[in-house]
Amino acid sequence: MSTTLAFTPAPEAAPRSRMLLAQTAMEFRLLLRNGEQVGLTLLIPLLLELFFNLPLLYSLDTPRRIDFVVPSIITLAVMSAAFTGLAIGTGFERKYAVLKRLGATALPRSVLVGGKTLAVLLLELIQLVLVCGFGFALAWHPHGDPAPALLLVVLGTIAFGGLGLLVAGTLRAEITLAVANLVWLVLLFAGGIAIPLSKYGPAARDVLQYLPSAALSDGLHRVLQHGGDFPVGPTITLLVWAAIALPAAARWFKWE
Amino acid sequence: MSSAPAVEVVDLVKRYGARRAVDGLSLTAPAGSVLALLGPNGAGKTTTIEICEGFRHADSGTVRVLGLDPAQTRLRPRVGVMLQDGVGGYPSASALELLRLFASFAARPHPPQDLLEIVGLTSVAGTAVKRLSGGQQQRLSLALALVGRPELVFLDEPTSGMDPQARRGTWDLIRQLRSDGVSIVLTTHFLDEAEQLADSVVVIDAGRVVAQGSPAELTRAGAEGQIRFRAMPGLPLQSLLEELPAGSRAVETEPGRYLVSGDVTPQFLATLTAWCAAQEVLAEDLAVQRRTLEDVFLELTGRELRA
Ligand SMILES: Nc1ncnc2c1ncn2[C@@H]1O[C@H](COP(=O)(O)OP(=O)(O)OP(=O)(O)O)[C@@H](O)[C@H]1O
Numbered sequence A: 001m002s003t004t005l006a007f008t009p010a011p012e013a014a015p016r017s018r019m020l021l022a023q024t025a026m027e028f029r030l031l032l033r034n035g036e037q038v039g040l041t042l043l044i045p046l047l048l049e050l051f052f053n054l055p056l057l058y059s060l061d062t063p064r065r066i067d068f069v070v071p072s073i074i075t076l077a078v079m080s081a082a083f084t085g086l087a088i089g090t091g092f093e094r095k096y097a098v099l100k101r102l103g104a105t106a107l108p109r110s111v112l113v114g115g116k117t118l119a120v121l122l123l124e125l126i127q128l129v130l131v132c133g134f135g136f137a138l139a140w141h142p143h144g145d146p147a148p149a150l151l152l153v154v155l156g157t158i159a160f161g162g163l164g165l166l167v168a169g170t171l172r173a174e175i176t177l178a179v180a181n182l183v184w185l186v187l188l189f190a191g192g193i194a195i196p197l198s199k200y201g202p203a204a205r206d207v208l209q210y211l212p213s214a215a216l217s218d219g220l221h222r223v224l225q226h227g228g229d230f231p232v233g234p235t236i237t238l239l240v241w242a243a244i245a246l247p248a249a250a251r252w253f254k255w256e
Numbered sequence B: 001m002s003s004a005p006a007v008e009v010v011d012l013v014k015r016y017g018a019r020r021a022v023d024g025l026s027l028t029a030p031a032g033s034v035l036a037l038l039g040p041n042g043a044g045k046t047t048t049i050e051i052c053e054g055f056r057h058a059d060s061g062t063v064r065v066l067g068l069d070p071a072q073t074r075l076r077p078r079v080g081v082m083l084q085d086g087v088g089g090y091p092s093a094s095a096l097e098l099l100r101l102f103a104s105f106a107a108r109p110h111p112p113q114d115l116l117e118i119v120g121l122t123s124v125a126g127t128a129v130k131r132l133s134g135g136q137q138q139r140l141s142l143a144l145a146l147v148g149r150p151e152l153v154f155l156d157e158p159t160s161g162m163d164p165q166a167r168r169g170t171w172d173l174i175r176q177l178r179s180d181g182v183s184i185v186l187t188t189h190f191l192d193e194a195e196q197l198a199d200s201v202v203v204i205d206a207g208r209v210v211a212q213g214s215p216a217e218l219t220r221a222g223a224e225g226q227i228r229f230r231a232m233p234g235l236p237l238q239s240l241l242e243e244l245p246a247g248s249r250a251v252e253t254e255p256g257r258y259l260v261s262g263d264v265t266p267q268f269l270a271t272l273t274a275w276c277a278a279q280e281v282l283a284e285d286l287a288v289q290r291r292t293l294e295d296v297f298l299e300l301t302g303r304e305l306r307a
């Protein structure tokens, strides 16, 4: 203990921008360090991209299977990062009193949530590069304008992120883990990602199309697969989900 | 620095169901001093501190921390916090990473490396928080409380789980904090710690203050002197008390260990040894002592183990 410090008080919060940068960097590094998160958000989507592209399971009624698969996998990637990954990570941070401890620092909650959001967006950037890159290697030909597609991804992130935080902030960590994985699995097959909703009956389709995964997936397919214009319906659906989930999470989130 | 108290609690009540964890508690921690909260397990120390930290809400009463309502977020940079139950940091972040993160929340933080050295964690700087030993986690937790250069720190059992060297190091650190003008509120079960560090002591039991004052005041109050000795268990103390002046007390603190207190005069000592002789008992390790804070504590809060 040769070092000495003067402990004369000099309390003042850092500028928000510096806190946001530090918090984002921390969240992002921890995401990449967590083997389960990497598996869930990076490896599984790539494996499924390869797998769903094989004409083994069911017909997609299209000669260019990969053009259907890539927008689906992008949807899956967003759901994995913004919903399942975020919910599980945040749930355990709550359990281990990380959120409580951070609450006693100068870090405002808005900056904490901002840092989480940016870390998820950074992760999605990596996902998009890998999924699209792998898609191109499998002869993917995207159509349409990438701008609305990106907007949908951001909207999907906000809607799924709000839902993820709602689950993580209200249920116990172990239950969050189970719910987040179960929802992931159900939405993968019944939420318009792996199986086109056109394979379901009209009654089921009328309901399922309003799931956030179905909206994001449908929007991305309209743009990237069919070269369609800005997809108004799916955008509105995602906006509604975001408008429900975010205030609900803000209202009911328990920090301890 | 303002002369307003660092912490002021008046008639604080906190209920959990029907139980009152804190039951009309009032205390004042003067600025620039060390206040120690003592009390048995479940007395309400953590509850009180966490209300002051803004984590829990009082059912009634008023709490002012640095003159503000504890819910005010502008208090956060000014107050350092060490929780009782664990570091509360990202378990897979390293000690240095976590300290750097907390440093980045402050405009003029202490250099993380230096602080890590002061708490003796340099050799495990790169170790994940979850892999630190219990005592190392306590030390990291202390560093996290200090890194933002707060003017007030709440330390809930700061030295529990620390080895004797780390405890002494922490005592030195707390003394330095105080002399540099930081206000400190701590809880402890080590009464020597309170005696060594605290300017004032508040003893809590069942959510109420049962005594307060400086360690010197508390140990001076009541009996003026005491005698301890060892002998065979089960001596008939009642017959001793009949021979000693009225108002004297005698208890068997543990089997075979005796504490006799009262107005200890040479005659008092002679009466005691004569009684021992009459009992054909050789009193070993007989010592005439002043009371320790531990004695006061046990007298105030009882000797029996409670749920
Ligand atoms: N969240 C809670 N829900 C229900 N009861 C609680 C809660 N927190 C504390 N209590 C109760 O309040 C009482 C005071 O607890 P507290 O943690 O403040 O004690 P303490 O003095 O810090 O004890 P220790 O020395 O063991 O740390 C206990 O009876 C405890 O069971």
Ligand SMILES: [Mg+2]
Binding pocket: B045, B046, B047, B084, B156
């Ligand atoms: Mg406690």
